[in-house]
Amino acid sequence: MKDSKGENYLLCELSGEQLVRHPIFNKGTAFTESERDKFGLRGLIPPRVMNIEQQVARILENYARQPNDLSRYLYLMDVMDRNETLFYRVLSDHFEQMLPIVYTPTVGLACRKFGHIYRRARGIYLTPHDLGRVGRVLSNWPLRDVRVVVVTDGERILGLGDLGANGMGIPIGKLALYVAAGGIHPTQILPVCLDVGTDNPDLRGDSLYLGLPQPRERGQTYDALVEEFVQATREVFPSALIQFEDFADENSFRLLQRYQERVVCFNDDIQGTAAVALAVVLSSERLTGRSLKDERFVVAGAGSAGAGISDLVVAAQMDAGLSKREATANLWLVDSRGLITQDRDPDMLAPHKRQFARAALPMSLEAVVRSVRPTVLIGASGQAGLFTGAILENLAERPVVLSLSNPTDRSECTPDAIRRATQGRALIATGSPFPGTCQCNNVYIFPGVGLGIASTGAKRVTQQVFLEAAETLAGLTKIEDLNRGILLPPISDIRKISLELARAASRQVGGSGNVEQWEPAYLPYRRAPA
Numbered sequence: 001m002k003d004s005k006g007e008n009y010l011l012c013e014l015s016g017e018q019l020v021r022h023p024i025f026n027k028g029t030a031f032t033e034s035e036r037d038k039f040g041l042r043g044l045i046p047p048r049v050m051n052i053e054q055q056v057a058r059i060l061e062n063y064a065r066q067p068n069d070l071s072r073y074l075y076l077m078d079v080m081d082r083n084e085t086l087f088y089r090v091l092s093d094h095f096e097q098m099l100p101i102v103y104t105p106t107v108g109l110a111c112r113k114f115g116h117i118y119r120r121a122r123g124i125y126l127t128p129h130d131l132g133r134v135g136r137v138l139s140n141w142p143l144r145d146v147r148v149v150v151v152t153d154g155e156r157i158l159g160l161g162d163l164g165a166n167g168m169g170i171p172i173g174k175l176a177l178y179v180a181a182g183g184i185h186p187t188q189i190l191p192v193c194l195d196v197g198t199d200n201p202d203l204r205g206d207s208l209y210l211g212l213p214q215p216r217e218r219g220q221t222y223d224a225l226v227e228e229f230v231q232a233t234r235e236v237f238p239s240a241l242i243q244f245e246d247f248a249d250e251n252s253f254r255l256l257q258r259y260q261e262r263v264v265c266f267n268d269d270i271q272g273t274a275a276v277a278l279a280v281v282l283s284s285e286r287l288t289g290r291s292l293k294d295e296r297f298v299v300a301g302a303g304s305a306g307a308g309i310s311d312l313v314v315a316a317q318m319d320a321g322l323s324k325r326e327a328t329a330n331l332w333l334v335d336s337r338g339l340i341t342q343d344r345d346p347d348m349l350a351p352h353k354r355q356f357a358r359a360a361l362p363m364s365l366e367a368v369v370r371s372v373r374p375t376v377l378i379g380a381s382g383q384a385g386l387f388t389g390a391i392l393e394n395l396a397e398r399p400v401v402l403s404l405s406n407p408t409d410r411s412e413c414t415p416d417a418i419r420r421a422t423q424g425r426a427l428i429a430t431g432s433p434f435p436g437t438c439q440c441n442n443v444y445i446f447p448g449v450g451l452g453i454a455s456t457g458a459k460r461v462t463q464q465v466f467l468e469a470a471e472t473l474a475g476l477t478k479i480e481d482l483n484r485g486i487l488l489p490p491i492s493d494i495r496k497i498s499l500e501l502a503r504a505a506s507r508q509v510g511g512s513g514n515v516e517q518w519e520p521a522y523l524p525y526r527r528a529p530a
Contacts, residue, residue: 011528016040024187026083027522030055035525052089052522059090069106074117076102080176081120084186088520091180096492099177099443100433105407107173108158114166115208122172123191125165126229127212128221135232146237147188147454150174151229153196155216155248159382159410164198165211170246174268174446181494182447182502183517184454190237194229196222226255234263241453241461243268243446249303253352264453266461270308272442272449273380275466275473276488277309277402278316280429280440281376282474283487284400287427290375293320295330296396298374300365300412301381302335305404307352309378315463316470331356332368336381339363370394378402379412387413392421404431404440429487438487443494445469448501455502456511465508472504473497 029050036042066072080087154167171191178184196217204213242265256267299306317327333340333356342357375396382405403412415437429440476489503513
């Protein structure tokens with residue numbers, strides 16, 4: 001709020017112990033002398049008033065003492081549970097350093113151990129037992145102006161498989177990035193876990209597992225829960241964008257197709273991954289001199305990421321002037337059985353693969369590469385070492401290689417292996433962090449897109465939003481970075497990047513492009529009227 005002089009302030013109804021224990025409103029030692037008197041805090045906190053910079057220094061000092069990444073993750077989550085403004089200030093100011101801790105790869109380990117390291121409830125859990133009352137359950141969330149909901153069913157958490165309710169760590173981590181990188185207000189986010197059981201026997205046998213210790217529900221019961229969740233979210237939080245996260249492939253595509261024309265939603269594994277991969281290709285063309293419609297793509301991996309990339313690449317080439325037939329002819333999609341061809345049993349071929357099936361004989365990935373000599377090779381297979389020397393040696397003269405699978409031990413190849421096999425001719429991006437290499441991270445896309453959509457009141461999230469996001473991101477890459485082989489802007493500029501993508505997304509869905517970011521800073525408090 002602003003007063004008559006234009007100064008920002010916050011009305012607060014809490015006082016005393018309730019105030020210092022509320023993570024949204026707590027300032028810790030940064031409460032001013034007058035605030036300590038107005039809100040009954042004197043004596044409840046140490047007497048010296050400190051600013052947020054001093055508090056950040058203390059957090060960093062203690063962070064540095066943690067013995068391993070999981071301990072660092074837990075320490076930061078404890079800060080979040082005490083003081084969200086301070087947590088997001090630390091994360092925003094040290095984003096590149098903290099990103100691998102708050103999200104991948106460390107969040108994967110945190111999810112595996114979720115029931116053993118659990119400290120405090122965060123978000124909403126829904127189970128099949130809640131059918132018929134999902135709206136009431138969502139109404140238990142104390143905040144109403146929710147703008148972004150990230151939901152998972154825990155079936156395909158990163159590259160770790162079915163983690164059931166342990167997967168709640170992913171929506172929590174993802175939404176922390178919406179706030180820190182995108183500037184969504186922390187009161188406007190909601191993590192949701194659809195706990196429908198797990199087919200992971202180790203979890204079901206774990207006495208500290210927090211989810212339903214039963215086989216995973218599928219079919220009619222599963223669909224009924226998702227449907228009721230989507231409808232209830234629209235009713236309880238009418239301004240909310242729904243992001244589907246880490247669903248198994250069969251449900252990822254099916255649910256996106258079912259709901260993308262009905263509600264404001266997207267799937268980051270499909271669409272966010274595709275946009276950042278396309279941005280890398282668009283950036284590379286400033287070095288290779290090629291145009292998008294002249295690129296030849298081989299995509300290894302036909303799951304959420306691979307098929308999503310393929311779909312957006314075809315759309316982008318059509319935007320560049322090709323027909324759908326011509327664009328599809330420029331792309332070869334390969335799964336674990338080899339090149340996807342039309343002679344496969346149609347009943348055994350997933351719908352998201354069919355449009356890319358070629359009238360050709362079955363071929364291995366290596367045979368496809370030898371035949372096509374692609375200008376762009378993309379790995380989204382989760383198969384470590386898939387890109388062998390024989391494959392990398394048969395690429396085009398100035399190839400672009402995206403080894404996107406993570407964590408690191410699942411990467412299709414290392415940057416060093418690519419450089420050796422191509423005599424340094426390749427332009428490289430990876431999904432996992434490697435020193436001196438461009439990281440193709442979805443965090444470049446979803447915070448900005450989410451902020452733009454949430455700020456505009458869009459009715460749908462169209463494919464054009466992600467094409468625009470890719471073009472905007474590519475355009476932000478500076479020539480000096482390109483000359484060093486870095487194909488995306490520095491991740492340390494993530495808030496500026498997200499703001500530009502948010503403006504582009506807003507304009508794309510009919511908004512003005514006027515978007516504001518929340519800044520993690522303390523406002524003066526005034527007591528709310530009784």
